[in-house]
Amino acid sequence: MHPEFLDEDIMALFEEEGEDEDKDKWILWFDGVSNVLGHGIETVLVSPDKQCLPFTTRLCFNCTNNMVEYEACTLGIQAAIDFRVKLLKVYDDSTLVIHQLKGEWETRDHKLIPYQAFIKELMEIFDDISFHHIPREKNQMVDALATLSSMFKIGPHGDLSCIDIKCHIKPAHFCFIEKDEDDKPWYFDIKRYIKDKDYPPEASNNDKRTLRRLTTSFLLSEDVLYKRNNDMVLLQCVNANEAEQILTEVHEGSFGTHSNGHAMA
Structure with missing residues (x-):
């Protein structure tokens, strides 16, 4: 599923993290969700000119919360490779995953070791790639889309239609007031x-x-x-x-x- 959405609001988050020397770098945000309905992952790839490319996937196999996070990270990095990205900054709210990928924490879970090894191989394709931890409240949009994907049951080869998310600042019925044809008030x-x-x-x-x-x-x-x-x-x-x-x-x-x-x- 590839949602389409207006990106004016989320751009504020990217600009807060941006620096002048990173103006040519792409940005990757990722997150994963596991609940009673299933597992969903979401990544958002952002180009230097602030174009958002979101990707959402439902995982149809059993996995732990940390495996879901690694799946989301892998999805995003592979998407960046497909777009021939060479400079990439990666953000996520998982302290464990980020510190393991930065090499600061040791990976002991035998289920996560293959993920870490695979991502390190993918990292060799980039000229520069860095990983950064962010608070959960700054990752809300990606988390919401990951939750959405975890709730849908789809076939192994079936993609859902695009979802267009827009911002409405007024109720749908706002200013919908019927006027009498003779211009007389209702009373x-x-x-x-x-x-x-x-x-x-x-x-x-x-x-x-x-x-x-x-x-x-x-x-x-x-x-x-x-x-x-x-x-x-x-x-x-x-x-x-x-x-x-x-x-x-x-x-x-x-x-x-x-x-x-x-x-x-």
Whole structure:
């Protein structure tokens, strides 16, 4: 599975780690996940011009957590080789794997020794490759995609369709406000009845009864219409343009810290 996503947010993490002398180096982030649903690995290869190339794979065999991390690292390094990368910086949140690959810790687990030997052979292909440990909170995107891949059950030769992950800063229904064709607010008939006891033209007897019942929960103060809430709080009635402006200001935080969704609505 090869997800596609917008990379504006994650670029901030790469830039924090970047240095002037490393501007020509590629960056590799990797992570692995093991849970009751399976094992998934994810790598993100980043070019010097900040182009993201993500790769996600589900492991369909039994393995330990550390084996999963090594599988993810191997996947990423092999992807870098396929792209003819010669300068590479590798990042992961696994202290054990990173220190073992740097040669600082001894590898005693017989299941990990073959991985380490294989990766060292791959390292010979690069002009320069280095390994760096990062906090888990800086590896969240890769961890999330690895978790996603671990949850899917697919055949040995079947790739899933591409996943397009985008950033939405507003709810889907934001500013979706229906406007009357005659440009009258939704409460026009209610306000007119309270003020003048006048019914809409062509209103049937049933429409008139409904209108009279509705108006019992509304209050007209001068020219402003209010609706009584269940707790007797008066809510000001607004038209579509006013509602759109209020929604914009609320979501921009103009009125301070957001309440929970129900209270804000």
